[in-house]
Amino acid sequence: MNEAKRRELQAVAHQLRCNVLEMIGIGKAGHWGGSSSLAETLAVLYFHAMRVDRADPKNPERDRLLLSKGHAALIQYAALCELGYFPREELKRVKSLDGLLQGHPDLTVPGIEAVTGSLGQGLSLGVGMALALRLDKNPARVFVIMGDGEQSEGQLWEAAMAASNFKLDNLTAFLDWNKIQATGRTEDIFSIPALDAKWRAFGWDVLTVDGHDVAAIAGGIEQARAVRGRPALVILDTVKGKGVSFAEDVATYHNGIFDETRFTQAMQELAARKEAV
Numbered sequence: 001m002n003e004a005k006r007r008e009l010q011a012v013a014h015q016l017r018c019n020v021l022e023m024i025g026i027g028k029a030g031h032w033g034g035s036s037s038l039a040e041t042l043a044v045l046y047f048h049a050m051r052v053d054r055a056d057p058k059n060p061e062r063d064r065l066l067l068s069k070g071h072a073a074l075i076q077y078a079a080l081c082e083l084g085y086f087p088r089e090e091l092k093r094v095k096s097l098d099g100l101l102q103g104h105p106d107l108t109v110p111g112i113e114a115v116t117g118s119l120g121q122g123l124s125l126g127v128g129m130a131l132a133l134r135l136d137k138n139p140a141r142v143f144v145i146m147g148d149g150e151q152s153e154g155q156l157w158e159a160a161m162a163a164s165n166f167k168l169d170n171l172t173a174f175l176d177w178n179k180i181q182a183t184g185r186t187e188d189i190f191s192i193p194a195l196d197a198k199w200r201a202f203g204w205d206v207l208t209v210d211g212h213d214v215a216a217i218a219g220g221i222e223q224a225r226a227v228r229g230r231p232a233l234v235i236l237d238t239v240k241g242k243g244v245s246f247a248e249d250v251a252t253y254h255n256g257i258f259d260e261t262r263f264t265q266a267m268q269e270l271a272a273r274k275e276a277v
């Protein structure tokens with residue numbers, strides 16, 4: 001990836017974080033942590049790697065992105081808004097009953113491919129879609145994003161076995177390895193050592209990239225795309241809450257509240273990062 005493209009995608013990632021923080025606002029709980037850890041990945045997917053059709057979000061040959069960790073919906077809304085899939089005003093009405101954007105992904109939102117939020121289910125949905133696309137000889141690819149806390153869900157491992165059994169090389173999964181789940185560190189709550197070896201043992205091609213380096217993420221996706229005869233997993237080495245100093249690597253901001261002072265500081269920090277690109 002050339003330097004201009006790298007900077008462009010990094011700027012998109014910063015913009016997505018700003019959108020998320022605006023949606024959360026002051027004095028209301030919102031999933032900052034697990035949204036911000038995915039900013040670079042969604043910037044690369046939607047604005048570089050995925051086949052998207054801005055004029056026709058339902059184009060049958062579009063690539064599909066499923067956010068299995070559906071509680072991080074705000075980062076997906078942030079990206080879909082930048083793609084122009086719905087008016088920016090919707091961001092202000094997020095999580096209100098008269099708004100388009102609810103707390104978890106819903107099929108009423110253009111660009112959302114599956115209802116998610118009950119952890120562990122997104123990969124099963126992705127396996128079904130990847131199988132159907134292959135049967136239809138449709139060249140579209142399926143991308144599924146899971147959390148590290150989510151790895152304790154049993155259904156996910158059934159889906160992992162099915163994907164390798166069916167040799168789904170049109171399926172790429174991501175594991176947002178931010179090391180924190182809802183209430184604390186993942187290894188303290190439900191430790192699953194050697195995740196990479198476990199996924200390999202389930203028949204997947206596995207690679208790990210710096211999840212805040214847009215060029216590394218793009219390279220990982222390319223590598224995954226080249227794998228034949230089995231699905232691929234890209235482990236994203238990330239920091240939960242990335243981009244706002246006091247919220248980085250802190251479980252409180254999984255679904256935390258920004259008071260006015262903190263909100264202002266967070267916005268200033270994000271603006272400074274955007275400027276620095």
Ligand SMILES: Cc1ncc(C[n+]2csc(CCOP(=O)(O)OP(=O)(O)O)c2C)c(N)n1
Pocket residue numbers: 033034035037069071072117118119120146147148149150151176178180181182186240
């Ligand atoms: C089946 C199920 N159990 C519990 C929850 C509640 N819950 C929401 S987010 C979360 C933690 C998820 O952690 P992780 O997958 O690491 O997500 P991230 O830290 O990346 O946000 C939990 C337990 C849920 N959404 N679904």
